[in-house]
Amino acid sequence: MALSQTAAADILSIDGVTKSFSGVKVLDGVSFSIRRGEIMGLIGENGAGKSTLIKIISGIYQLNSGRLILDGGEVSVPDYITAKSLGIAIVPQEFNLINSLAVFENIFLGNEIRLKSGLLDKQKMRELSARQLEELKMPIGVNQLVANLSVAEKQMVEISKALMLRARFLIMDEPTTTLTRREVDTLFVLMRNLKAQGVTMLFVSHKLNEIKEICDRVTVLRDGRLISVDEVAGVNEEDIARKMVGRTDFTRIFPAKLPRSEGTEVLEIEDLSSGGLLNGVSFTLRKGEVLGFAGLVGSGRTETAEAVMGLRAVQSGVIKINGKAAPIKKASDALRHKLAYLSEDRQGKGIIQGFNLPQNITLISLKGYLKGFLIDKRAETRKTAEYVKTFKIMAASQKMHLRYLSGGNQQKVYLSRWLDTSPEILILDEPTRGIDISAKHEIYEFIHELAESGISCLVISSELEEIIGLCSRVYVMREGKMAGCLEGSHINEEEIMFHATGIKGSIQ
Ligand SMILES: Nc1ncnc2c1ncn2[C@@H]1O[C@H](COP(=O)(O)OP(=O)(O)OP(=O)(O)O)[C@@H](O)[C@H]1O
Ligand SMILES: [Mg+2]
Structure with a gap:
């Protein structure tokens, strides 16, 4: 019964x-x-x-x-x-x-x-x-x-x-x-x-x-x-x-925050405008900093990154890198300036489903693997193995095509590709999209390690927790503009939401 x-x-x-x-x-x-x-x-x-x-x-x-x-x-x-x-x-x-x-x-x-x-x-x-x-x-x-x-x-x-x-x-x-x-x-x-x-x-x-x-x-x-x-x-x-x-010693998800970077300004953006979506965006990124971009969907965070990377036409604005004007008109200009951008659209603009792990990882950094006219496959395999280990990428073998990896593991491969370009400025748009909580911890630690080694990281995230837990300075975007810049104890849900919406007490 x-x-x-x-x-x-x-x-x-x-x-x-x-x-x-x-x-x-x-x-x-x-x-x-x-x-x-x-x-x-x-x-x-x-x-x-x-x-x-x-x-x-x-x-x-x-x-x-x-x-x-x-x-x-x-x-x-x-x-x-x-x-x-x-x-x-x-x-x-x-x-x-x-x-x-x-x-x-x-x-x-x-x-x-x-x-x-x-x-x-x-x-x-x-x-x-x-x-x-x-x-x-x-x-x-x-x-x-x-x-x-x-x-x-x-x-x-x-x-x-x-x-x-x-x-x-x-x-x-x-x-x-x-x-x-x-x-x-x-x-x-x-x-x-x-x-x-x-x-x-x-x-x-x-x-x-x-x-x-x-x-x-x-x-x-x-x-x-x-x-x-x-x-x-x-x-x-x-x-x-x-x-x-399956462990009892569950670690804290965010590593201890890095102090506010006192490094030089490696990236200065002044008054960037693009097609009604960006209306005079200005911000700075310091050496070795973990900077956050918060805001609602459609506020212009991704568009800003795309404009900086030469992926979006701009009508006005100045991009300075290491104090010098750097006209970035196309993706290759950005790469030359050691900029890297992990897109939020892993599927549409990121991984190649029909390529295997090394092919995906060395897609942009391939030049570094050339021995004469040939690709040094052993070096490629060795490097791929390092990323597999660092991020615990789960794949039956390196030869697996990306379409057969789980969503989170595809994301880790995509992140590896950008790290392999040895960037000096790394823009990460929704970096932990689809990543499980223990793997998130590893990626956060990694971002901090990068910052400590002098790489400047700009993290765009829709997860407030991620912005708050990870970044030592945060810009909040609204309607294609910077609505506020927060530091220290001001980086909290309430202040971020206030700037994002312009409304006080908008969170329950
Ligand atoms: N068509 C396939 N051929 C070979 N292996 C596959 C295929 N589809 C899934 N797998 C493997 O099955 C395992 C489980 O993948 P699945 O996509 O179900 O994971 P998931 O729990 O959804 O993970 P995620 O949180 O990353 O999305 C992975 O190791 C993946 O590589
Ligand atoms: Mg899945």
Whole structure:
């Protein structure tokens, strides 16, 4: 009796699911159930198997053994279309959008509305897309090309696309990595509404506070195995972290802050303007400094970095490097000045999916590996091995193409590429996007080491915690301008949000 009651309460049971790739087990007999109408969190280190499990549920991968039981009956999900017909929708970790199509076309891709005549009902699709984006408080024009969107905007389009399916089981693989707290709040309101309508959700995030806040229960995976399923109310963030990493000596996430740099100003930006998005941006970066850029989505942080890197046309402004005017018109000018930029758009502007680890890492620094006309493969392999060790990059071998690495591990490879250019000024845009909490710690320590060795780091982040924990000076951007510059104890949530929004007491 009790058994059948439990079964009735469950929408989906994952029963002994195992999956291997080329003989390597990435899911090993995973069993747990998701209750109808709950929000289940799914958490685990980079490469733990979260996305693989999600892809099995949504028909992208097939399990090797085990069963999926939906509404009490075993189901096979051979493809994405079947998943959709079963009422399952997914917000994937890596976007699946078509750059050359408009926002509304992407939202309805594969799910088009047609007129009686069989023609596409573009008007209707535009209207519904606009309404959905409005609900997400995302002012994106539905006719805009996806190619022109920022990563956060792309994320919202991907979320809208899944929501449009009106699924009863919604899976979200790290939907919040590029969103600021404000957008996360909006998403959570929406998730609570969906929950009230009876929609079940599986939510992946590396942010423990988000799991605590929005989920009813949390499942922890480690090395492809199930570790625990807990009611969120009964565990604290540290318990979850411990289960994830399998250690009890869980270290502090942020290293001790570096003192304010007294070094010379290596980068001076004066009055930079670009296409209505940047309206007279000025700032300075000192030698060996860890400088932060905070602000809401669309405030101009990424655009500033792109302008400095020669990736965006500017109408006016001066860039000085080491006290001298340095006209940077194109990417190669920036590289020559020893500038490096880790883009927030790892997928679109970063890694090359069909290249292996060394090919991705030495993409820009390749000159340094030439021996005559040939690439010194041994040097490349040696260097790659160093990065693999430093950042604990999880890959079956260096020959693996990047598309087969987990999201967080792809990010680590991308970071390695820029470090390999031996930069003097390193701009990191959302550097820990998709990185698990223990790996974050390693990256933060690394950034501090770089700064101590004299490299100037500019960190753009939507995670206030990261800005506050890491940076010794912080600029806050609003509407394409610097709204404030904070130091010392002024680097706190309240003051950052005040400058970001112009409103006092905007955080709850
Ligand atoms: N198609 C594939 N071929 C080979 N290996 C794969 C493939 N897909 C995933 N893997 C491997 O499976 C393991 C688990 O990857 P998965 O993407 O499920 O991790 P994850 O928990 O989602 O991590 P992250 O937090 O970094 O996104 C990784 O070691 C990854 O390299
Ligand atoms: Mg993943």
